Amino acid sequence: CDPERNGSLLFVVHMIQMLISNSRCKLICACRQALEEYAEAMEELAFKLLELIARSLGLRPDRLHGFFKDQTTFIRLNHYPPCPSPDLALGVGRHKDAGALTILYQDDVGGLDVRRRSDGEWVRVRPVPDSYVINVGDIIQVWSNDRYESAEHRVSVNSEKERFSMPYFFNPGSDAMVEPLEEMVSDERPARYDAYNWGNFFSTRKNSNFRKLDVENVQIAHFRKDRP
Ligand SMILES: O=C(O)CCC(=O)C(=O)O
Numbered sequence: 001c002d003p004e005r006n007g008s009l010l011f012v013v014h015m016i017q018m019l020i021s022n023s024r025c026k027l028i029c030a031c032r033q034a035l036e037e038y039a040e041a042m043e044e045l046a047f048k049l050l051e052l053i054a055r056s057l058g059l060r061p062d063r064l065h066g067f068f069k070d071q072t073t074f075i076r077l078n079h080y081p082p083c084p085s086p087d088l089a090l091g092v093g094r095h096k097d098a099g100a101l102t103i104l105y106q107d108d109v110g111g112l113d114v115r116r117r118s119d120g121e122w123v124r125v126r127p128v129p130d131s132y133v134i135n136v137g138d139i140i141q142v143w144s145n146d147r148y149e150s151a152e153h154r155v156s157v158n159s160e161k162e163r164f165s166m167p168y169f170f171n172p173g174s175d176a177m178v179e180p181l182e183e184m185v186s187d188e189r190p191a192r193y194d195a196y197n198w199g200n201f202f203s204t205r206k207n208s209n210f211r212k213l214d215v216e217n218v219q220i221a222h223f224r225k226d227r228p
């Protein structure tokens with residue numbers, strides 16, 4: 001064993017390790033920067049959508065802004081590998097988005113299904129290039145006292161193609177108490193929900209959101225005043 005040769009081998013290994021971790025770091029930094037820029041653009045869009053929703057409810061355009069001071073907004077990067085038996089597996093189990101708004105980017109593979117209210121059928125959301133799918137979440141359903149509805153959806157997998165999607169979940173601060181807005185409540189249409197704390201609701205929900213459950217996860221229906 002030649003200590004000099006060993007030393008230079010170790011040096012080469014060390015250099016390779018440095019190169020690998022350096023390029024990994026560069027990749028992570030580039031990815032981080034792209035995501036930060038994306039998040040900024042999404043936030044701008046989310047506030048515009050929030051204003052449109054407020055207007056559609058006859059409210060001041062900035063009526064809902066205050067709830068988003070200490071946002072718990074996040075982005076998820078979803079990868080659904082191909083599955084040889086798509087009938088036996090789901091990419092994401094049925095659920096409703098718990099937050100205020102979801103701005104979903106999906107590639108051209110398709111797999112998002114929305115439950116049609118009239119007959120309970122699952123309907124595929126056809127991917128449209130250069131466009132987003134906007135989900136109204138549970139919070140807007142509650143704020144609007146059921147004028148808006150959070151749609152149930154799921155993701156089916158594809159037998160041949162992998163699929164990518166990137167939802168931006170626009171959520172209020174964890175201290176926010178969610179309840180029907182006073183402007184949405186009247187003698188003819190009393191508040192349909194009791195107030196709940198968003199932070200507690202979300203931490204309970206996210207622990208089991210995407211598993212196939214025998215029992216229903218926490219839902220806004222549990223806060224309905226007319227629940228059985
Ligand atoms: O991948 C999708 O199209 C939707 C994913 C989804 O519903 C979610 O992450 O909440």
Ligand SMILES: [Fe+2]
Pocket residue numbers: 095096097153
């Ligand atoms: Fe979702």
